[in-house]
Every structure is written in C-alpha cells, then in structure tokens.
Amino acid sequence: MTAPLLEIEGLEAWYGPAQALFGLSLVVGGGEAVALIGRNGAGKSTTLKAVMGLVRRRAGRLALDGADISALPTHHIARLGVGYVPEDRRIFTELTAEENLDLARRPGRDGTDRWPTERLFALFPNLAELRRRRGDAMSGGEQQMLAVARALVGNPELLLLDEPSEGVAPIIVEEMTTAFRTLKADGLSILLSEQNVALCAELCDRAYHIDQGELRWSGPMADASSMVE
Amino acid sequence: MLTSPEAKRGNNRVSRGEREKHAAIGSLALATRMFLGFTKLEPRVRLLPKPCRDPKETRVALDALAFQMINGLASASGLFFVAAGLSIIFGVTRIVNMAHGAFYMLGLYLAVTLADRLPGPFGYWGGLLLAALAVGLLGAAVEVLLLRRIYHVPELYQLVATFALALILNDAALWIWGPEDLLGPRAPGLKGSIELLGRRLPDYDVFLAFAGPIVLLALHLLMKRTRFGRTVRAATQDREMVAALGINQALLFTAVFALGAFLAGLGGALQTAREPANLNLDLAVLGDAFVVVVIGGMGSIPGAYVAAVLVALVKALCIALGTVEIAGWAFNMTKLTLVAEFLVMALVLVLRPQGLFGRPHGAPARGLASEAPLRPMGGTGRGLAGAALAATLAVPLVATAWAYAPVLALDMLIAVIFAASLHLLMGPGGMASFGHAAYFGLGAYGTALAATGLGLPTVPAFGIGILAAGAGALVFGWFCVRLEGVYLAMLTLAFAQIVWSVAFQWEEVTGGSNGLIGIWPDWPFDSRTGLYLAALAVTVAALSLIRRLIFAPFGHALRAGRDARLRAEASGIDVARIRWLAFLVSGLIAGVAGGLYAFAKGSISPETLTVGRSIDALVMVLLGGLGNPAGPVLGAGAFTLLQDTVMRETDYWRALLGALILALVLLFPGGIAGGRLRR
Incomplete structure (x- = not known):
C-alpha cells in the first residue's frame, strides 16, 4: 500500500503556555475526503493550522506523501501541494478578487495548471462578475467562494477546508457542497473541519471526532452521522 | 585643531554636564533641531517683514508664505522618501526601524563621497543612484543578519535593537568619514535659480519639490501594478495567509526592507546639493519621519506624502508669519517650527489615533503582554536586597x-x-x-x-x-x-x-x-x-x-x-x-x-x-528585564557602572552601547534579572 497523502502522528500543539492538541493522529489518503468534527474549541482549526506550519510550537510527525514536513516553513508546505482555506476566510480585503487570485496562482508540482480562469469560473460562476470587486465589498458567501478559489489556483493536491459553512447563507452552502463534490470527483484530497455534519455527510468518506484536543472516535462517515444524531 | 570627535560632534554648548555621552546626545538632538529648524531658517527669517500692519505689507507676507510653501515642498520630498520607506517596512514586517534615519544619513555620505570620486555629470547623478542602491543592499544585509532573529521578540525589544543598530551605524560613519561635516558638489545642470514672487528659488529645490510626487507615483504604480506590490499589500494585511499561499516570507521581508532602505538612502542622497552630510542627521530625520508616518498613518504611502507636505506647510506658515502680536504680546512664530510638527502629530493622534490615512489597528496582543505573573520576593531576594542596602549605606565610609x-x-x-x-x-x-x-x-x-x-x-x-x-x-x-x-x-x-x-x-x-x-x-x-x-x-x-x-x-x-x-x-x-x-x-x-x-x-x-536620556532609561529597564520588579535596580546599577567606567574611555561609545544592546536582545531577551519571557 502506498503512503497516505497526509499523515499526522502524535500531533501536539500549544498557544503560548496553553496546550491545544494532545497526541492527535489521522490520515488522509489520495483522493479521499475526510471530516474532522468536533465542537467549538475542540482543536479542529488548530489541527489544520499545524499542518500548514502556522502554529509556532508543535510536536509530532506530519508527513506529506511520506515525506516529513514538520520542520518546513509555511510557504514550502503550500508549494508541496497543500491548499488552505482558513476559518475566517482571510481574504485580502484591499485587493480585488482577481488580485487575490493572481497572488496565489502557481503551477502544481507536476508543472501543470489545472485551474485556468475559465475552469475556475465554471466552478464558481458568481466569481466571474466579482473580478474587479475589492475583498471588503463582498458578502461572506462571496468571500468564502473566493477563499476556496484562491486555494485552488495554487493547484493543490490536498485541500484543507476550515469550517467553510460558518456564517454563510444555506443556498451558498449548497452551491459550495456541489463544488466540493466536483473537486473530490476530480481526484483532490480534502480534509474538512466542520460542525455541520450534514455537509460532511454529503462529501466525506470517513470522519474523525475530536474533543478538547484529543481524538475521541474515528470511523466511516455514515456511522458518525448516526452517532451525532 | 585638536578636538575629540565627541567635542566636535556635540555642539559644545551643553557639554558642560558631567556625562559626556548625555551631553553629546543632548547636543546631538539640539544641533539637529538647530540644523533642521534654525540654521537653515535664519537667513530666510531675515527676508521676512516685521509684523504687518498695512495691506501692502500683508501682500508681502502672503508672497513670503507662498515662497515658503514651495520651499517646504522641497523639504517634504526628502522627508517623504524616508517616511515611505519606514511605512512600507512597518506595514509588512511590523518592525519600526529606528535605524531608518541612519540609512538616510549613510545615503547622503555615500552620495557626497561618490559624487566627488566619479567623473562628470555622471558622477553626481550616478553617484546618487549608486549610493541609494548601496544603502538598499545594506538594508537587505541588516534584514538577513539581524532582523530575522528578532521578528519573534516583543515589539519593544525590536525598537531598541534597531536603535542599537542606528548607534552602531552612526559610529561607523564617524569612523569612515570623520567628525567634520562633508559638503557635496552642486548638481550639474541645476546650479541656477528661478525667480519666483520676487525671490530666488534654487533650481534644485524646484527639482526636489517635483521628485516627491514622482516617487509617490512610481511607488503607487509599483504597489498597484506589479506582483511584488500586490504581495506587499496582501502581506501588510495578513502575513500568515500570504505564506499559506506559498509565498516565501523571508524573501519578501528582505526585499521590502531593501526597498525601504533604498528609499531612505535616496532621500539622503538627493540632499547632496542641499545640505552637508553630518552625524546628527540620523536622529533628526528619524524624529521627523516618525512624526510624518504617524500623522499619515502607519503603512500608508499617500498618507506619508500628505503628512510630509502638511508638516512642511505648517512649518512654512510659522516662518512666514514671523513675529506676531497677540493681545499686546509679541510672539515669535518662527520658534514654533521646532514644536509645530509635534503639535500636529499630537492633535492627529488624539483625533484619529490611526493617522490620517491609517486603518484602525487591531489589538496589539504581542509583546509586552507576554509576561509571567509576578511573584513577591522570596527569602533569597530579601537577603540580597538587605545586603545591597547595607552595601549602599557603607559607601560614605570608603569615600x-x-x-x-x-x-x-x-x-x-x-x-x-x-x-x-x-x-x-x-x-x-x-x-x-x-x-x-x-x-x-x-x-x-x-x-x-x-x-x-x-x-x-x-x-x-x-x-x-x-x-x-x-x-x-x-x-x-x-x-x-x-x-x-x-x-x-x-x-x-x-x-x-x-x-x-x-x-x-x-x-x-x-x-x-x-x-x-x-x-x-x-x-x-x-x-x-x-x-x-x-x-x-x-x-x-x-x-x-x-x-x-x-x-x-x-x-x-x-x-x-x-x-x-x-x-x-x-x-x-x-x-x-x-x-x-x-x-x-x-x-x-x-x-x-x-x-x-x-x-x-x-x-x-x-x-x-x-x-x-529616555533611551538610557529604556536600556536600563531592558537590561534588568521587564518581568521582575528588581530588574530596574540591577539594570540601572549595571548600566551606570558601565557608562561611568568603560564608555568614558572610548570615542566609539555609541557603537559599544549599540553592541551591548544587541547582545542583550539577542542573547537574553528576558534581561539580566531573569523573568523569562514567554512567546
């Protein structure tokens, strides 16, 4: 069996003196969509940030395609094919949508650009009209789409999605779910942190449930849904 | 003449005090103000009418005002270059570069030296550009060698570390160029002057007045139209996210610091035909640039220009008014130039704390707040305090x-x-x-x-x-x-x-x-x-x-x-x-x-x-460590001892003090009294 795309083993993380993660382990295989579910403050966002190298103090093993990435700087991890859609979207509000995308555009590891503008706008039709709009003039849903698009133009192989449904209108959530399914069908691996179990159920194969920085349960998504309900 | 660099550098008016360094820094600031405010202004003041009473004199005063304003625009340009550099660097790296005035000063020194060495008109203009580029390179080196080590230390330590760098650069300039002022050649092609409102305005000042807006436009295009500019704007807002998109922060920071240093160097180099290079410029320009950046808003380039012009105009107004009579009191407005910019800054900060073009800043969570809880002194501490008291009581006995x-x-x-x-x-x-x-x-x-x-x-x-x-x-x-x-x-x-x-x-x-x-x-x-x-x-x-x-x-x-x-x-x-x-x-x-x-x-x-003197106190506190109430006692004791003994012995005490501060920041960010800082 080949190495999983993302492998986390015994991950610990701290904010200042406060420990946020306690020995978390999980894997995401190639082309797989995995849900990370848990309450507010359970450590979902911290896990994704730790993968991106955005938590300064951490310990444990992080491997991408079998290669250790735990000592790499953030931009290096991104260039290895990890796309990050942060919790609060973190759109550059003073830049236009187009500028936000230009900034992030880079070919994939194999040198190809799988997300030329036409394909991107086919996936998110709304974005085409927003090209020249500044980030601070967009709605939450529009910003969310832009954040996903911005991650895609970096041609990632693994997409880290942090609570994409938070604070977004239900209709947009539906549109995004459709987009995510397309991406998954396209072979992209996804690690989705969500409180919205319904969204996870539509997309993910497996789930990890974490609470207070520790892994509580892992198994097939179908079992997770019934467990939560 | 056998004068020590110290006496030369310090205007000897205040060197009467016991501590030569204080005297020197004191006169440094003094000479600075004299330089920027007084000496340059004096001849102009003489041109001005006394208090105006009839309409004809009022007209003359208005001419004087207009003349001063155009002149002010020339000064504003130089200040704008420095302030813009400071602002761009702060926007991306969140470091307030106290050495930025030193970059300006080095730009001027280098340009004067190169203009003399290189041949013909190329010597002046080429030397000017080369000087600015060299300062930009120096900026890159400073970023790689020093700043990279202090991005994670508290804000205050960064300020003090870059101030230490300024001290070292100042002594380096003293070592290379000596204590004498260096006058550069006049600019080829711009040696004349034009008639304006019955006064003669040097061509070079007119050129400088235009140079400001031109560089503003160039920077604007750089920021709006290039990938580098987009990256800088994005990083000013959210550095982490920029890194998460695969952009190498380390490279970006070096480039930004080099650009900022280049601008400061250019600002200095452009003064070649206007004022002599001297060792007081660094602090003087830094103070003014701070004022400009704070008025304009940290991180805003147009803000820096507007603020530079505003400060220059307020000063021009003060000079043009000359002595005015208010309710029978004769008041010399020219004296106000020294405080005018600071008054404008205080006013702006109170009315709009983020500056005219700045964005409201978020919570300054970093830095000073990351301190361990204080604990009352234990037995050992009390014992040491008692011993220290006994020792200080015994001092008169050994007198x-x-x-x-x-x-x-x-x-x-x-x-x-x-x-x-x-x-x-x-x-x-x-x-x-x-x-x-x-x-x-x-x-x-x-x-x-x-x-x-x-x-x-x-x-x-x-x-x-x-x-x-x-x-x-x-x-x-x-x-x-x-x-x-x-x-x-x-x-x-x-x-x-x-x-x-x-x-x-x-x-x-x-x-x-x-x-x-x-x-x-x-x-x-x-x-x-x-x-x-x-x-x-x-x-x-x-x-x-x-x-x-x-x-x-x-x-x-x-x-x-x-x-x-x-x-x-x-x-x-x-x-x-x-x-x-x-x-x-x-x-x-x-x-x-x-x-x-x-x-x-x-x-x-x-x-x-x-x-x-303010900086001395800062160094004492940092030397002792912020997180311990006993820190300032140890810090002040150690600093005074060092100052009264070692630093008296050398002309290069600034560099020594700078090196001491850098060592402190790099090796013991918690100070000598411990109180380890958490990150």
Whole structure:
C-alpha cells in the first residue's frame, strides 16, 4: 500500500503556555475526503493550522506523501501541494478578487495548471462578475467562494477546508457542497473541519471526532452521522 | 585643531554636564533641531517683514508664505522618501526601524563621497543612484543578519535593537568619514535659480519639490501594478495567509526592507546639493519621519506624502508669519517650527489615533503582554536586597579611600529611581515610553527653578520639582493612555520633544541652552554624605512605594488592563483611568530622580530632557528585564557602572552601547534579572 497523502502522528500543539492538541493522529489518503468534527474549541482549526506550519510550537510527525514536513516553513508546505482555506476566510480585503487570485496562482508540482480562469469560473460562476470587486465589498458567501478559489489556483493536491459553512447563507452552502463534490470527483484530497455534519455527510468518506484536543472516535462517515444524531 | 570627535560632534554648548555621552546626545538632538529648524531658517527669517500692519505689507507676507510653501515642498520630498520607506517596512514586517534615519544619513555620505570620486555629470547623478542602491543592499544585509532573529521578540525589544543598530551605524560613519561635516558638489545642470514672487528659488529645490510626487507615483504604480506590490499589500494585511499561499516570507521581508532602505538612502542622497552630510542627521530625520508616518498613518504611502507636505506647510506658515502680536504680546512664530510638527502629530493622534490615512489597528496582543505573573520576593531576594542596602549605606565610609565612590553611587541611585519609574509604566503598565526624560527633566527644572528663582529651601524645592513632573505626566498621560504600543511610544517621544523645545527656547526662565546653575542644597544636605544618605532614603522610599503598588489591587488592575484590556474593562476596571494613574505615579517618581539630579550636579541644561536620556532609561529597564520588579535596580546599577567606567574611555561609545544592546536582545531577551519571557 502506498503512503497516505497526509499523515499526522502524535500531533501536539500549544498557544503560548496553553496546550491545544494532545497526541492527535489521522490520515488522509489520495483522493479521499475526510471530516474532522468536533465542537467549538475542540482543536479542529488548530489541527489544520499545524499542518500548514502556522502554529509556532508543535510536536509530532506530519508527513506529506511520506515525506516529513514538520520542520518546513509555511510557504514550502503550500508549494508541496497543500491548499488552505482558513476559518475566517482571510481574504485580502484591499485587493480585488482577481488580485487575490493572481497572488496565489502557481503551477502544481507536476508543472501543470489545472485551474485556468475559465475552469475556475465554471466552478464558481458568481466569481466571474466579482473580478474587479475589492475583498471588503463582498458578502461572506462571496468571500468564502473566493477563499476556496484562491486555494485552488495554487493547484493543490490536498485541500484543507476550515469550517467553510460558518456564517454563510444555506443556498451558498449548497452551491459550495456541489463544488466540493466536483473537486473530490476530480481526484483532490480534502480534509474538512466542520460542525455541520450534514455537509460532511454529503462529501466525506470517513470522519474523525475530536474533543478538547484529543481524538475521541474515528470511523466511516455514515456511522458518525448516526452517532451525532 | 585638536578636538575629540565627541567635542566636535556635540555642539559644545551643553557639554558642560558631567556625562559626556548625555551631553553629546543632548547636543546631538539640539544641533539637529538647530540644523533642521534654525540654521537653515535664519537667513530666510531675515527676508521676512516685521509684523504687518498695512495691506501692502500683508501682500508681502502672503508672497513670503507662498515662497515658503514651495520651499517646504522641497523639504517634504526628502522627508517623504524616508517616511515611505519606514511605512512600507512597518506595514509588512511590523518592525519600526529606528535605524531608518541612519540609512538616510549613510545615503547622503555615500552620495557626497561618490559624487566627488566619479567623473562628470555622471558622477553626481550616478553617484546618487549608486549610493541609494548601496544603502538598499545594506538594508537587505541588516534584514538577513539581524532582523530575522528578532521578528519573534516583543515589539519593544525590536525598537531598541534597531536603535542599537542606528548607534552602531552612526559610529561607523564617524569612523569612515570623520567628525567634520562633508559638503557635496552642486548638481550639474541645476546650479541656477528661478525667480519666483520676487525671490530666488534654487533650481534644485524646484527639482526636489517635483521628485516627491514622482516617487509617490512610481511607488503607487509599483504597489498597484506589479506582483511584488500586490504581495506587499496582501502581506501588510495578513502575513500568515500570504505564506499559506506559498509565498516565501523571508524573501519578501528582505526585499521590502531593501526597498525601504533604498528609499531612505535616496532621500539622503538627493540632499547632496542641499545640505552637508553630518552625524546628527540620523536622529533628526528619524524624529521627523516618525512624526510624518504617524500623522499619515502607519503603512500608508499617500498618507506619508500628505503628512510630509502638511508638516512642511505648517512649518512654512510659522516662518512666514514671523513675529506676531497677540493681545499686546509679541510672539515669535518662527520658534514654533521646532514644536509645530509635534503639535500636529499630537492633535492627529488624539483625533484619529490611526493617522490620517491609517486603518484602525487591531489589538496589539504581542509583546509586552507576554509576561509571567509576578511573584513577591522570596527569602533569597530579601537577603540580597538587605545586603545591597547595607552595601549602599557603607559607601560614605570608603569615600576617604575612593573619592569617586559616593559620586558614582549617587549617580546609580538616581538612575535606579528613574529606571524604576519607567519600569512601573512599561512592565506592569505595558506602556513603553520613549520620552520618559520629560518627567525627569521637569523634576530637575522644577526643583532648580524653585531653589534658584524662588529661593526656596531644599525640601520644598524638591517637592515643587516632583509636582512639576506630576503635572506634566497628568497632562501628557491623559493623551498617551488612549493609545497602544508603537503609537503610544511615539506620542511620549513627541511630548518629550515639546518639553525639550520649551526648555531650550524659553531663555528668560530656563536659561535656554545654558540651563540653570548654582542649584545647591542647604543643610543638612550640603555635604556629600548628607545628600547621599538623603538620596538613599528617597530611593528606598520610592522603590518600596512602587513595590507596594505593584502588589496592591491597583497593580493587579494595571496588569489586568495590560494583559487583556477588554476583559479587564468587562470586569469593571476603568483601564484608561488606572493607566492614567500609573502614568502619574511614574511621572512623579521620575521627577524625584530629576530633582535629586539637579541637586547632585548643581546645574542642569536641556540635556536632562533629550531622547538620549529616555533611551538610557529604556536600556536600563531592558537590561534588568521587564518581568521582575528588581530588574530596574540591577539594570540601572549595571548600566551606570558601565557608562561611568568603560564608555568614558572610548570615542566609539555609541557603537559599544549599540553592541551591548544587541547582545542583550539577542542573547537574553528576558534581561539580566531573569523573568523569562514567554512567546
């Protein structure tokens, strides 16, 4: 069996003196969509940030395609094919949508650009009209789409999605779910942190449930849904 | 002529004081102001009409105003280059580069040197560009070698580290170019002047007036149209996210720092035909650039230009008005130029704390707040404190064997009180003051005026000095506590400069640059031992008061407000009021140190109020460590000892002090008294 795309083993993380993660382990295989579910403050966002190298103090093993990435700087991890859609979207509000995308555009590891503008706008039709709009003039849903698009133009192989449904209108959530399914069908691996179990159920194969920085349960998504309900 | 670089560099007007360094830094700031404000202005002032009474004279005054304004635009350009560089660097790296004035100064020195060495017209213009490029390269080297190591240390340490770099660069310039001013050649092709409103305006000034907007446009295009510019704008907002998109932050930071340094170098190099290169320029330009950046808004390039023009115009207005009569009082407005920019800055900060074009800043969570909880002293600490007290009590006994001991010990006590007062503000208060000399100086001047002018006995005079410092702290503190972090530091600096200017200019009362002399205490403090023991008693009292305050509910509320302002306010603490109170107490205690200083030296001058003195106090506090109430005692003791011994022996004490500060920041970010900082 080949190495999983993302492998986390015994991950610990701290904010200042406060420990946020306690020995978390999980894997995401190639082309797989995995849900990370848990309450507010359970450590979902911290896990994704730790993968991106955005938590300064951490310990444990992080491997991408079998290669250790735990000592790499953030931009290096991104260039290895990890796309990050942060919790609060973190759109550059003073830049236009187009500028936000230009900034992030880079070919994939194999040198190809799988997300030329036409394909991107086919996936998110709304974005085409927003090209020249500044980030601070967009709605939450529009910003969310832009954040996903911005991650895609970096041609990632693994997409880290942090609570994409938070604070977004239900209709947009539906549109995004459709987009995510397309991406998954396209072979992209996804690690989705969500409180919205319904969204996870539509997309993910497996789930990890974490609470207070520790892994509580892992198994097939179908079992997770019934467990939560 | 056999003058030491020190005497040369320092305008010898204030070198009368015992400490040469203070005198030098004092006169540095002084000469600076003279340079930027006075010397250049004097000839122009003579052109101006006396108070205008009839319409014809009014017209002449308007011409003068217009002329001054165009002239102001030329000055604004140079200032804008420096400020824009400072602003871009701060936007992306969040570092306030105190060495930025030094980059400007080096740009000018290099350009003067190259213009002389290279042939023909290329020599001037090519040398100018080469100088700016060289400074840009130096900036890149500084970023890689120094700044990369301090991005994660608290903000205050970054400020002090870059200030240390400025000290080192200044001494490097002294070493390379010597203490004499260097005059560059005139610009080929721009040697003439044009007639404007009946006055002659040098071509070069007109060229400079246009250079500002041109560079503004170039920077605007760079920021809007290029990938680098987009990246800079994005990183100014969210550096982490930029990295998460695969952009190499380290490279970006180096590039940004190089660009900022290049701009400062260009600003300096462009002055080649306008003013001589000299060693006072770095601090002078830095002060002005700070003012401009703060008025315009940190991180905003158009803001920097508008602010530079605004400051230049306000100054021009003051000069053009000349002496005006208000209700029978003749008031020389030209004197206001020295404080005008700081008044504008104070006004802007109060009305719009983020600056004219700045964005409201978020919570300054980083830095001073990351301190371990304070613990009362244990048995060992008490033992050490007792031993220290016994040792200081014994100092008069060794005076016969070592006459210098009581002098040194008294210097130390004064430094300890001063440092402890600043520590209260910075450590538990979380407010970094870059102008604490204001309260020290007010205490010294208050005491001196009461003792000499009013002829009061020693103790009441001392009391009046302390009250003067308190009054200053009360007024300035009211403004300052509304701000945070860098902005607060800049405002304290601005207020200190205002007090300095007043002391420097109000000759009838303060004695101007000569200061006040003959401030001697009366019985029983008129003997060396008497004064020393009194100072020791005052020191113990001041330290005990600070200790009590830190561990009293007031201290808890102060620290709560520092660590989590919103949460403290939500639990019913009036943070602004507590901080104001801390400012007042800190000012009063600094006044105590100042009053003692006046009696200890017998004479004072505006050097008691200089930036250099404020920085000394900062270094003492940092040397001792912020997280320990005993820190300032150790820091002040060590610093005074070092200053009175090692640094007296060399012309290059600035570089030595700079190296010391850098070593401190890089090796012991928690200070020598421990109190490890958490990240």
